[in-house]
Amino acid sequence: GKLHGVFFCSASHDGSLYSRPFDESFEETPMLVAVLTYMGYGILTIFGYLRDFLRHWKIERCHIAREREEQKDFVPLYQDFENFYTRNLYMRIRDSWNRPICSVPGGQDGTGGTGRVVTDVINLGSYNYLGFAENVGPCADAAADITVKYGVGVASTRQEMGNLDRHEEMEKLVARFLGVESAMAFGMGFATNSMNIPALTGKGCLILSDELNHASLVLGARLSGSTIRVFKHNNMQSLEKLLRDAIVHGQPRTHRPWKKILILVEGIYSMEGSIVRLPEVIALKKRYGAYLYLDEAHSIGALGPRGRGVVDHFGLDPCDVDVMMGTFTKSFGAAGGYIAGKEELIKFLRSQSHSAVYATSMSPPVVEQIITSMKCIMGEDGTTIGLERVQQLAENTVYFRRRLREMGFIIYGNNDSPVVPMMLYMPAKIGAFGREMLKRNIGVVVVGFPATPIIESRARFCISAAHTKHMLDRALSVISEVGDLLQLKYSRHRMQRSVGQPFDDNVYEDIDD
Amino acid sequence: MVYFCTLGPKQSWSCINWAPAYHLILEGILILWIIRLLFSKTYKLQETYKLTEKEKEDLIEEWQPEPLVPPVSKDQPFLNYDIVTGPPSHKITINGKECINFASFNFLGLLDNERVKHKALASLKKYGVGTCGPRGFYGTFDVHLELESRLAKFMKTEEAIIYSYGFATIASAIPAYSKRGDIVFVDEAACFSIQKGLQASRSFIKYFKHNDMEDLERLLMEQEQEDQKNPRKARVTRRFIVVEGLYINTADVCPLPELVKLKYKYKVRIFLEESMSFGVLGEHGRGVTEHFGVNIDDIDLISANMENAVASIGGFCCGRSFVIDHQRLSGQGYCFSASLPPMLAAAAIEALNIMEEDPGIFTVLREKCRLVYEELQGIPGLKLRGEQFAPALHLQLERSFGSRDTDLKMLRSIVDYCLLVLPNPNLFLPIPSQSCSCCLSRPVLFTPFTTYTKLKALLH
Numbered sequence: 001g002k003l004h005g006v007f008f009c010s011a012s013h014d015g016s017l018y019s020r021p022f023d024e025s026f027e028e029t030p031m032l033v034a035v036l037t038y039m040g041y042g043i044l045t046i047f048g049y050l051r052d053f054l055r056h057w058k059i060e061r062c063h064i065a066r067e068r069e070e071q072k073d074f075v076p077l078y079q080d081f082e083n084f085y086t087r088n089l090y091m092r093i094r095d096s097w098n099r100p101i102c103s104v105p106g107g108q109d110g111t112g113g114t115g116r117v118v119t120d121v122i123n124l125g126s127y128n129y130l131g132f133a134e135n136v137g138p139c140a141d142a143a144a145d146i147t148v149k150y151g152v153g154v155a156s157t158r159q160e161m162g163n164l165d166r167h168e169e170m171e172k173l174v175a176r177f178l179g180v181e182s183a184m185a186f187g188m189g190f191a192t193n194s195m196n197i198p199a200l201t202g203k204g205c206l207i208l209s210d211e212l213n214h215a216s217l218v219l220g221a222r223l224s225g226s227t228i229r230v231f232k233h234n235n236m237q238s239l240e241k242l243l244r245d246a247i248v249h250g251q252p253r254t255h256r257p258w259k260k261i262l263i264l265v266e267g268i269y270s271m272e273g274s275i276v277r278l279p280e281v282i283a284l285k286k287r288y289g290a291y292l293y294l295d296e297a298h299s300i301g302a303l304g305p306r307g308r309g310v311v312d313h314f315g316l317d318p319c320d321v322d323v324m325m326g327t328f329t330k331s332f333g334a335a336g337g338y339i340a341g342k343e344e345l346i347k348f349l350r351s352q353s354h355s356a357v358y359a360t361s362m363s364p365p366v367v368e369q370i371i372t373s374m375k376c377i378m379g380e381d382g383t384t385i386g387l388e389r390v391q392q393l394a395e396n397t398v399y400f401r402r403r404l405r406e407m408g409f410i411i412y413g414n415n416d417s418p419v420v421p422m423m424l425y426m427p428a429k430i431g432a433f434g435r436e437m438l439k440r441n442i443g444v445v446v447v448g449f450p451a452t453p454i455i456e457s458r459a460r461f462c463i464s465a466a467h468t469k470h471m472l473d474r475a476l477s478v479i480s481e482v483g484d485l486l487q488l489k490y491s492r493h494r495m496q497r498s499v500g501q502p503f504d505d506n507v508y509e510d511i512d513d
Numbered sequence: 514m515v516y517f518c519t520l521g522p523k524q525s526w527s528c529i530n531w532a533p534a535y536h537l538i539l540e541g542i543l544i545l546w547i548i549r550l551l552f553s554k555t556y557k558l559q560e561t562y563k564l565t566e567k568e569k570e571d572l573i574e575e576w577q578p579e580p581l582v583p584p585v586s587k588d589q590p591f592l593n594y595d596i597v598t599g600p601p602s603h604k605i606t607i608n609g610k611e612c613i614n615f616a617s618f619n620f621l622g623l624l625d626n627e628r629v630k631h632k633a634l635a636s637l638k639k640y641g642v643g644t645c646g647p648r649g650f651y652g653t654f655d656v657h658l659e660l661e662s663r664l665a666k667f668m669k670t671e672e673a674i675i676y677s678y679g680f681a682t683i684a685s686a687i688p689a690y691s692k693r694g695d696i697v698f699v700d701e702a703a704c705f706s707i708q709k710g711l712q713a714s715r716s717f718i719k720y721f722k723h724n725d726m727e728d729l730e731r732l733l734m735e736q737e738q739e740d741q742k743n744p745r746k747a748r749v750t751r752r753f754i755v756v757e758g759l760y761i762n763t764a765d766v767c768p769l770p771e772l773v774k775l776k777y778k779y780k781v782r783i784f785l786e787e788s789m790s791f792g793v794l795g796e797h798g799r800g801v802t803e804h805f806g807v808n809i810d811d812i813d814l815i816s817a818n819m820e821n822a823v824a825s826i827g828g829f830c831c832g833r834s835f836v837i838d839h840q841r842l843s844g845q846g847y848c849f850s851a852s853l854p855p856m857l858a859a860a861a862i863e864a865l866n867i868m869e870e871d872p873g874i875f876t877v878l879r880e881k882c883r884l885v886y887e888e889l890q891g892i893p894g895l896k897l898r899g900e901q902f903a904p905a906l907h908l909q910l911e912r913s914f915g916s917r918d919t920d921l922k923m924l925r926s927i928v929d930y931c932l933l934v935l936p937n938p939n940l941f942l943p944i945p946s947q948s949c950s951c952c953l954s955r956p957v958l959f960t961p962f963t964t965y966t967k968l969k970a971l972l973h
Contacts, residue, residue, distance in 0.1 A: 065671075065835035068810065074780045075751050077690060078839065086842060097649040098841075100658055104641045105651060126645040126652070127851075135641040143642050144634055150600040151624050152633045152860040153824040155617040161601060162617075163594035187826065188678035190850035195680075195709075200581065215849040223712055247576045248569045259579045289578050322581055329851040333643040335677065348582035350594075358705045359680040360820040363857060365633070369642040445650045 017279035019315050023415040024234075024274055029425065029455065030490055037425045037455040044427060048088030052080075085449070093431030096446050099438075105133045107466035118441065122471050124461045125445040129302040129418055130389045131466030132333030132373045138381065139333065139372040143365040150364040162361030170367050174338050177374050178308060179318040182347075183340035185370075186355045187362045189297060189327030190216040192337030195354045197293070198224040200323070201262050206246050208239060208290070209264040212272060217264050217295060226262075227252070233272070236280045239263070243288045261290040267299025267310035267326075271452055271460070273413020273421050275303070278310055282320045291322040301331025302418050307377045307390040313416065331377075334369040336362050389465040393418060396463045396472060403476050408489035412458070420461040421447075422479075422488075429486050430457050436482045442475050600625055620793055620904045621864075621874055623824035629863045636859035644852045648841075652852040660858045663865050664829050668799055669809055672838065673831035676846050677853040679818025680706045682828030683786050685846035686816050687755065688714040689839060695751040698732060698781065700724065702762045707755055707786060713845075723763065726771045729754070733779040752781040758790035758801035764899030764906050766790070769805045773812075782813040792822025793904055797872045822868075825861040827853045878904060 054060040064087070067077070102117065105126040132139060146166070156162040167185065174183040186192045197220030201207060205226040209217060211233040221228050229246070231238040243261065250257050263285060265276045276294075285292045296309045304312025309326065311318050318324065323341050328334040339349060350356060377386035397418045404411050410423040424430055427448065434446045448457035467475075483489050564572075599606045602625035605614040623629055636656065646652035657675060664673035676682040687710030691697055695716040699707065702723045711718050719736075721729040740747035754776070756767045769785075776783050787800045795803030800817070802809050809815070813836055818828035830837060840847055868874070879902045886901050889908065899906040910920055 065833070065838060067835055068833070070777075071782075074782065075748065077751065077782070077836065079749070090842070098653050099651060100653045100655050101651055102655045103639070105643075105645045106641075123651065125650050128645045133641050133643055133645045135638055140637060140641060144637055147630055147634050147637060147856070151602065151626075151630055151824075152857060153619075153624050153820065153826060154601055155619045155624055155820060155824055156601065159594060160616055161595075161597060161605065161607075161614070163596055164601070165596055165598045168596060188681060188846075188850060190846055191678055191681050215845055219713060219845060223709070244569065244573065248564060248572050257576055260581065261578065288573060289576060291578070291581050327851075329643055329645065333641060333645060335643050335851055335854050344584065345582050347585045351585060354705065354709070355680070359678065360818075360826065363826045363854070365637065365856065366642060366854060443651060 017283060022275075022277070024413065026272070026274075026412050027410045027423075027491060029423075030492065033425050033490055034455055037427070040427050041454065044089055048084060051088060052084075089427065093434070096431055096434035099443070104135050107131065107464055107468070107471060118438065121438070121441050121443045122467075122475050123443050123464075124475060125443050126464075127298070127330040127462055128333065128464045128466060129298075129331045129393055129462070130307070130333075130373075130377065130386075131464050132331065132369075132376075134333070134466075138376070139369050142372045143368045146368040147365045152363055152365065154361050154363060156361070157359060158356040158361045164361070164364060164367070166364055166367045166371070167361060170371050171338075173371055173374055175340055177378060178311075178324060178340050180324065180340045181343045182345075183338050184346050184349055184353070184356075185328075185336055185338045185362060185367075186353075187336050187359060189329055189335075189337035191355060191359065192325060192327070192339060193217050193295065194220040194223060195359075196325075196339055196349060197221055197262075197264075199349060199352050199354070200224070200293075201226045201260060204251065204256075204259045206258045206261045207264060208242055208246075208261065210234070210266065210269075210276075212269050213264055213266060214270075214295065214297070217266070221264065233269070234274055234277055236277055236284065239281070240284055243284060243290060247288060261288070262293055263290050264293050265295070267294060267296035267303065268414075268417050268419055270298050270419050271421065271447065271458075273411075273417045273419045273460075275299070275310060275313070275414040275417050278314050278316060282316060286320075292320075293323040293325065294321045296324065296326035297337075298330055298419060300326040301377060301390075302393060303416065305390070305394075307331075307386065328366075328370050332370050332373045334366045334373070336366060336370070393463065393465040396465065396467055396469075399469075400461070400463055400472055400476070404479070405491070407476075407480050407483065408491045409479075409483060410491045418463040420463065421458040422461065423456065423458050423490065424488060425455055425457060425490070427457065429488065432486055433459055433482065433488070436485065437478065440478045440482070442478050618789075618821040618905065619824060620822040620878060621824070621868070623822075623864050623867065626824075626864075626867065628867065629824065629860050632863040633856045633860040636856040640855040642854055642856065644854060646852070647850060648847060648852045654852070654855045654858070656855040656858040656862070657852060660862050660865075661829070663862055665831055667865055667869065668815065668831045670815070670831045670833065672834045673829050674837050674840050674844070674847065675853055675858070676828045676830075676844070677826075677850060678846065679788065679820045679826070679828040680709075681846035681850070682818055682830060683707055683784075683816045684710040684713065685844040686814060686830050686840060687711060687753075687784065688845070689843040690814075690836075691716045691751060691753055694749075695753070696736065698729060698752070698754045700756050700760070700767070702757075702760050703755060704757060704761045704786070704788075707757070711755070723760075724765065724767060726768060726775070729772075730775060733775060733781070737779065752779075753784055754781050755784045755786065758785060758787040759794065759900075759903055759905075761789050761905070764903040766794070766801060766804070766900055766903075769801055769807050773807055776811070783811070784814045784816065785812050787815055787817040788821060788828075789903075789905060791817035792868060793875070793878065794902070796875065798822070798868050798875050819861050819864075823861050823864045825864060826857045827861070 051060065105123060105128060107123060126133065134140060150164070154162045154164070171183045171185055174185065175181060193216035197217070201224045203225045207221045207224070207226045207228045209221055209228055209230055211230055229242055231242050246258060246261060249255060263281065265281060268275055281292060294310070300309040301307050303310050306312055311321060323339060323345065325337065325339050327337045329336070375381045376383070377390065379386055394416070397416060401411060401415055401420060404420065404422065412421045412423065413419065424433055424446065430446045430448050434444060437444045444459050444461060446457070446459045452458060595607050597605060597607055601614070601617055603614050603619065603622060605612055617624070640654060644652045644654065661673045661675055665671060676685065684706045687707070691714045693715040696719065697711060697714070697716050698719050698721055699711060700723055701720045719732050721732055736752070754772060756772060759766050772783060775781070785801070790800045792798045794801050797803060800815070802812060810833065812832070814830055814832045816828065816830045819825045820827070830840065842848065882902050882904050886897070886906065889897050889906065894911055896909045896911050897906060898909055910923065
């Protein structure tokens with residue numbers, strides 16, 4: 001369908017940085033809803049204290065696990081207050097999470113839980129953007145062959161016996177896919193960030209990290225020992241101010257110049273559904289001489305006309321991004337992560353990365369799945385399935401978002417992002433929404449505090465290329481039904497534009513470790 | 514003016530009359546000073562000078578960052594990996610040459626076991642390869658739940674939790690319990706993933722000498738004296754001891770019974786890392802607790818990875834529900850990362866089945882370890898380090914050749930000799946690892962199926 005065609009650029013930047021419309025919106029929380037949400041949390045807290053009191057005085061039986069008798073006089077392992085939220089709020093609706101699956105996590109699957117199995121549940125929760133989570137087809141066949149030939153485990157690290165020929169081939173393929181010189185793969189996406197950022201920066205370096213970065217990026221930044229400063233989410237003026245101040249004033253107290261400045265951003269932020277303003281970030285990086293680390297965990301394969309990620313989406317040159325990182329879990333239906341960039345960077349990581357020295361290398365069938373699915377997306381297997389899936393995903397995304405907006409729900413994020421957060425706000429609706437949707441055979445993911453701010457709990461839909469239009473229509477009608485039942489259609493079509501918001505001087509905090 | 518509080522209002526006013534004059538004057542000056550401070554301008558200590566825009570632009574122009582990565586020389590020893598073609602089992606093809614594999618951690622020889630492969634294949638046909646989500650969001654499969662309950666039953670604990678990456682297991686478990694302000698006593702030879710976990714936890718770390726219980730006791734006593742000075746703080750400071758069952762860096766075993774005694778004496782909790790000893794030590798392969806006959810409930814947390822004996826990928830922690838359940842919301846590598854692919858979990862379950870059905874393989878492994886240990890003694894120029902029953906041994910250079918680089922080159926040349934010069938099929942000693950702090954060659958590893966008669970012939 002037709003997009004709004006609105007340009008979002010601040011007054012100081014050139015509008016021509018963007019070759020296509022960048023349509024992002026985060027509608028403001030209605031006042032009444034905010035008040036009711038706070039009241040809801042207040043009531044839950046009071047009840048929580050009451051129940052704690054009853055449990056303490058043994059009026060109510062305590063079902064949770066307790067410390068051993070022999071260790072009763074040890075220092076308690078958990079502070080009472082730390083677990084208040086878990087005990088009293090999370091436990092009530094914990095069936096919304098950790099729902100076990102007993103089939104492929106594809107477009108439709110069977111979910112089991114609390115002793116009963118529900119079949120043919122439309123899966124709007126798994127990160128299966130291009131639909132490669134399947135147990136039939138060329139990817140599964142290739143993985144099956146390799147399992148028979150090579151086995152499942154490797155039992156050695158990359159530097160020792162774990163470097164199979166398949167690993168080398170996969171890394172060359174990843175480099176070709178992204179259009180960079182060279183790449184290196186690791187067994188876990190989380191560990192890729194947390195073990196490689198410390199190799200790139202250290203003491204005397206500065207890390208500028210987005211407000212809403214993933215836990216792995218935050219952990220990697222902390223472990224590196226650099227100074228961390230946070231800029232407001234996707235806010236380019238905030239980032240520019242931090243860069244200027246950093247270069248002009250240097251390190252705190254000593255005023256020595258910084259050794260390096262590294263900007264950490266993500267391609268798609270999975271809780272907000274927003275896409276990073278990459279053209280502006282690259283312009284800033286070039287102007288001020290900083291380095292850019294782009295985490296494309298959710299955007300690789302899911303964005304761009306050829307599925308090459310957020311760089312492809314904006315039509316930019318991959319060589320402008322110094323370190324491109326991504327994971328194979330989401331769009332490729334495998335597991336693991338990669339880092340790609342210039343030849344020197346990858347050579348350095350091969351010899352210095354902690355993962356290569358201490359951690360076991362990837363399992364052969366997983367590597368095979370990555371190779372086959374990547375070749376499929378690139379079209380090198382001789383079919384156009386990959387390209388069709390990329391286009392299908394883009395169509396599904398636009399359609400789904402448009403329909404939800406028309407129904408009157410508040411949706412966050414960019415119009416092109418396949419991650420669709422829908423606001424719920426009130427704590428009781430979190431549990432209710434998840435349960436009602438499962439009753440009607442739709443599996444959704446609901447998220448609350450602490451992954452989101454306390455009043456902004458949401459349901460998050462992940463669109464997949466495996467969803468047919470029929471599935472999406474069915475899901476949309478069910479969502480509308482449940483939305484009417486729970487009164488979730490908050491939108492008043494007063495969408496507040498995201499850029500151009502003025503900010504004050506209390507934008508950043510120094511987090512010295 | 515303390516007496517203002519103790520008198521009633523009527524009486525208070527009468528006090529002003531007989532208060533001394535200097536007192537009133539002092540109070541008056543104080544009030545005027547407070548008013549002045551309230552209305553004076555604030556100033557930031559940092560910006561006592563202001564730069565002009567031009568100066569700022571100049572500074573920005575002049576600033577040159579360091580290159581993102583330092584240049585890597587061509588003969589950096591770990592730059593080029595050896596390429597393995599074909600399956601990595603007890604015979605392995607490296608750089609085109611077929612060798613006997615003494616380098617993988619394939620302790621029970623399960624890497625090419627047909628049953629394991631068959632089960633993995635069946636799981637692949639049912640679930641596909643990836644899980645497409647973390648455990649909380651439709652990434653939990655019934656296979657994961659089954660593996661967790663099987664591991665708990667095997668280790669005779671209440672609960673187990675699996676991670677998708679062996680390295681991340683202990684590195685996520687430690688920061689989930691030990692926070693800023695807590696104290697952790699760690700052995701000096703602890704492996705790298707423990708060190709990363711400690712770094713992430715921001716607690717106070719106290720190292721004690723490797724396997725030296727007196728040193729540990731000394732540290733604990735010093736801590737006790739500190740506690741007596743500040744009992745309020747001591748009541749909320751958690752204490753932990755982190756040790757490994759079989760140390761990967763020195764190939765010897767920790768003295769677990771003494772540690773348990775120290776635990777109850779000084780009220781510290783024990784975290785045991787059993788990556789090398791799970792599936793190796795003990796009559797049924799349950800690890801170092803079974804080896805020493807220690808009650809498993811005395812250990813608060815046991816963590817191991819499934820990448821060695823179990824020949825799969827991933828790791829697990831097991832212990833009492835009270836301890837383990839906390840990681841389901843606080844373990845970073847569990848909550849924020851995709852779950853283990855179901856075929857790898859199915860392979861691990863089958864490996865556990867094999868371990869349970871036939872406890873004889875552990876005896877076979879121990880026997881072969883003993884034989885290799887005896888054979889490797891007395892090689893001129895190399896010293897053998899490790900326990901007799903350790904499946905991974907270290908061969909250390911007896912004297913150093915100068916610098917660390919020359920030593921590494923020497924070790925690498927030994928490895929190349931074994932690889933290239935000796936006749937087919939030959940023995941492959943793994944490359945010297947940079948992970949050890951002193952010059953050790955990486956463990957000589959061993960699977961139960963290698964013929965040790967050939968080994969004997971080669972070494973003499």
